[in-house]
Amino acid sequence: MVPTVYIDGESGTTGLQIRQRLAGRTDLRLITIDPALRKNARARRECLNGADLVVLCLPDEAAREAVALIESPATRVIDASTAHRTAPGWIYGFPELTSGQREALRVASRVANPGCWSTGFIALVRPLVDNGLVPSNWALTVHGVSGYSGGGKAMIAEFEDAEAPNYATTPFRIYALSMGHKHIPEMERFSGLVQSPLFSPAVGRYLKGMIVEVPLPLRLLPRTPTLAHVHAALSDAYEGERFVEVVPLQDSLAMSTVEPEALNGSNRMRLHVFGSDSHGQARLVAVLDNLGKGASGAAVQNLNLMLALGEGTGL
Numbered sequence: 001m002v003p004t005v006y007i008d009g010e011s012g013t014t015g016l017q018i019r020q021r022l023a024g025r026t027d028l029r030l031i032t033i034d035p036a037l038r039k040n041a042r043a044r045r046e047c048l049n050g051a052d053l054v055v056l057c058l059p060d061e062a063a064r065e066a067v068a069l070i071e072s073p074a075t076r077v078i079d080a081s082t083a084h085r086t087a088p089g090w091i092y093g094f095p096e097l098t099s100g101q102r103e104a105l106r107v108a109s110r111v112a113n114p115g116c117w118s119t120g121f122i123a124l125v126r127p128l129v130d131n132g133l134v135p136s137n138w139a140l141t142v143h144g145v146s147g148y149s150g151g152g153k154a155m156i157a158e159f160e161d162a163e164a165p166n167y168a169t170t171p172f173r174i175y176a177l178s179m180g181h182k183h184i185p186e187m188e189r190f191s192g193l194v195q196s197p198l199f200s201p202a203v204g205r206y207l208k209g210m211i212v213e214v215p216l217p218l219r220l221l222p223r224t225p226t227l228a229h230v231h232a233a234l235s236d237a238y239e240g241e242r243f244v245e246v247v248p249l250q251d252s253l254a255m256s257t258v259e260p261e262a263l264n265g266s267n268r269m270r271l272h273v274f275g276s277d278s279h280g281q282a283r284l285v286a287v288l289d290n291l292g293k294g295a296s297g298a299a300v301q302n303l304n305l306m307l308a309l310g311e312g313t314g315l
Contacts, residue, residue, distance in 0.1 A: 005029040006051035008044065008058060008066050013152050014080050015057035017296030027309050045069045053307060055229060055299055056080060066109075078111045078302050080295065084114040085186040092190055093302040094119060095311070096237075096244050097126065105305045107281075113302065115183040116144075116150055117201060117296025118284030120212025122191045123244060123269060125209045127237035129192035133225045136194045141215060142187070143200040145172070145260055147208035150290045160206060176201045209261035210294065212286040220278025227253075227282055231273045231303070238271070242312055243301065248269045264289045267297030267315040 005028050005125040009102045022030060031051050035041035044179040048054055049072040056063045060083040067077060067084075084090040091108040095101055105111060112121070121142050139210040147166075158168050164300030181199050188196045197214075218225055231249040245268065252272040263270060265288060288294050297315060304311050 002027055002029050003052040003309075004031050004050070005053050005055065005303065006033075006047045006217075007055045008048065009062070011046065011055060012057045012297070013024055013149055013291070014157065014295045015055075017291050018057065018080075018299050021296060021300045022303075025314055027313065030268070030309065031132050041069070051075060053078065053303060055303065069191045069236050076109045076111075076306055078113055078299055078306070080113040080151050080299055082115065082182045083112075084110065085114065087112070087239075092186070093298060094122060094190065094246060095301060095305060096241050097122065097190060099128075102305060102311075105302055106140040106308070108306065111176035111302050112308065113295070116146065116183070116210060116288070117144070117199070117212060118183045118190070119185045119269065119294050119298065120144070120288055121183075121187050121197065121214065122310075123271060124212070124214050124234070124284040125191040125193070125237075128230065130237075131233045132223065133223060133229060135222060136192055138193070138199040138221070139195070140193065141200070142197050143202070143210065144210060144212040144311050145202045145204045146210035146290050147206045147260070148203050149208045150210070150294075151203065151287055155203070156207075157243055161180055168205070169207045172202060174200065174267050183281045204260070204262060208209075208289055208291045209259075209264045210288060211258055211260045212288075214284040216275075216276075216284060217280065218275070224280070226277050227273055227275050230282055230284070230311050233274050234271055234273065237246075243315070244269050244271065247273075249273055258287060260284055260287065262287050263292065267292050267301060268294045 033224050048070050051078045055081040058116040060081045063081040063083040090110045090112045091104050093111045093113045134187050184196050235246045269288040304313050
């Protein structure tokens with residue numbers, strides 16, 4: 001029999017995207033709930049415990065409540081919320097993180113899907129920390145811009161509903177000004193750092209796609225690496241990966257700009273090393289779809305691994 005999958009919160013932004021990516025597949029069967037019973041605890045409990053794998057696309061507290069409803073030891077979980085990303089017993093759902101991460105995901109019963117900002121930051125930084133090019137206690141900064149879909153239904157309405165009282169007309173705005181963004185704990189833990197990066201995110205007036213950027217003062221780092229050293233560390237880390245591409249150094253250096261929407265609709269992430277050896281400075285840039293590799297695409301990739309269906313199926 002094919003494995004069964006239940007998406008709890010399938011009407012939300014990420015849930016809808018996951019459902020679309022799974023629609024039409026014959027190697028699994030989706031369990032659905034009557035829309036009128038979505039808030040019925042008994043009906044939800046039956047769906048949660050009756051599935052081989054559950055994908056939670058809920059606010060944090062609701063995700064914790066859903067996990068508490070799961071009593072069947074056979075039910076495995078992918079949580080797309082922030083609730084369990086650094087929780088004990090949960091495996092971080094970034095298969096490309098380390099050489100052993102994929103196998104850990106294949107056998108995991110509880111998987112926490114990464115945040116979109118975290119995915120780009122960790123992909124850029126972890127190989128440099130592992131190779132000693134960036135000390136684990138280095139004071140890193142990270143910034144960038146994401147499409148407004150990253151804020152879920154509320155922010156989408158804010159940017160698209162001209163009748164809404166909080167309708168946004170600005171082309172670009174910064175946020176998380178109190179330095180308390182919910183992705184920071186996972187950024188620190190899974191990048192290999194021992195202190196939080198200084199994170200300054202922004203949102204633009206477009207639906208999806210993002211740029212995550214980490215500036216590096218090469219001349220100040222203990223080993224004074226060159227652009228080639230940094231690029232080699234990233235290339236080695238992601239050699240042979242299907243969904244993470246490190247752009248050849250000379251190709252990146254020949255570019256004059258980067259488009260945040262370049263990988264929209266895909267589960268891919270593209271990494272660039274920009275900068276100048278003569279100035280001793282680098283700009284590391286990740287480009288991804290915040291609803292793809294940053295959310296629903298990553299969830300499907302993890303689902304495929306957990307159910308032994310072929311990691312790239314449907315992606």
